[in-house]
Amino acid sequence: MNKMALVVTCSLLAMPAFAETVAEKTGINSTLGIAPTTRDFVQEVAISDMFEIQSSKLASTKLNGAEKDFADHMIADHTKTSDELSSQAKIDNITVPQAMDSSHQKMLEKLNGLNGEDFRKQYFSDQVSAHKDAVSLFERYGKGGDNAKLKDWASTTLPTLQHHLEMARGIYKNT
Numbered sequence: 001m002n003k004m005a006l007v008v009t010c011s012l013l014a015m016p017a018f019a020e021t022v023a024e025k026t027g028i029n030s031t032l033g034i035a036p037t038t039r040d041f042v043q044e045v046a047i048s049d050m051f052e053i054q055s056s057k058l059a060s061t062k063l064n065g066a067e068k069d070f071a072d073h074m075i076a077d078h079t080k081t082s083d084e085l086s087s088q089a090k091i092d093n094i095t096v097p098q099a100m101d102s103s104h105q106k107m108l109e110k111l112n113g114l115n116g117e118d119f120r121k122q123y124f125s126d127q128v129s130a131h132k133d134a135v136s137l138f139e140r141y142g143k144g145g146d147n148a149k150l151k152d153w154a155s156t157t158l159p160t161l162q163h164h165l166e167m168a169r170g171i172y173k174n175t
Contacts (some may be wrong), residue, residue: 035144036137041154042089044137045081046096048130051104052078055111059123062115067124070167074127077164081157088149124172131165 036044052074059071089096100108107126114122135158142155 033140035140035146038092038145038147038150039094041137041141041145041150042085042094043097045085045134047100047104048134048137049078049082049085050097050100051108051126052130053082054100054108055123055126058108058111059119062119063123067120067171070127070171071123073167074164077160081160084153084157088153092147092150124168127168128165128172131161131168134161135165 035041056071056074056078060068060075063071086096099105111119111122111126138154138158138161142151142158145151145154
């Protein structure tokens with residue numbers, strides 16, 4: 001029975017697919033501090049950036065003052081990282097997803113249906129959560145990624161993501 005489970009697990013982990021590997025999708029890699037594969041890294045970053053940009057565009061129309069400024073900052077920074085990622089992925093012949101996965105799409109749809117304080121709380125909760133995940137992803141790939149240019153880019157981009165997380169936490173604790 002244990003051998004069968006091992007064979008199934010290895011098969012799932014080795015299965016080539018556009019989607020993330022099972023270890024990354026389930027959070028096992030993150031829990032264990034294991035670097036994602038290059039394909040998983042590119043996929044996760046692209047989807048995260050799409051969510052950041054689209055949710056922040058929505059926030060920019062629903063928020064004011066410093067909160068709107070934060071959303072506008074997220075749009076600018078994540079558009080920049082998307083462009084940088086796409087350029088490097090193209091050089092390395094890695095496919096970049098052009099649409100969000102279903103879980104991020106559902107999060108965006110939920111945000112779209114909210115207004116006022118409910119929107120504000122959900123947007124900043126999502127920002128804190130998304131940036132925690134991004135910091136973990138970039139830390140792990142920066143330390144153990146197998147593509148030298150993307151690994152350097154992850155390490156160089158990490159401080160910006162850490163700053164985003166601290167900004168989002170600062171605003172979120174005031175909700």
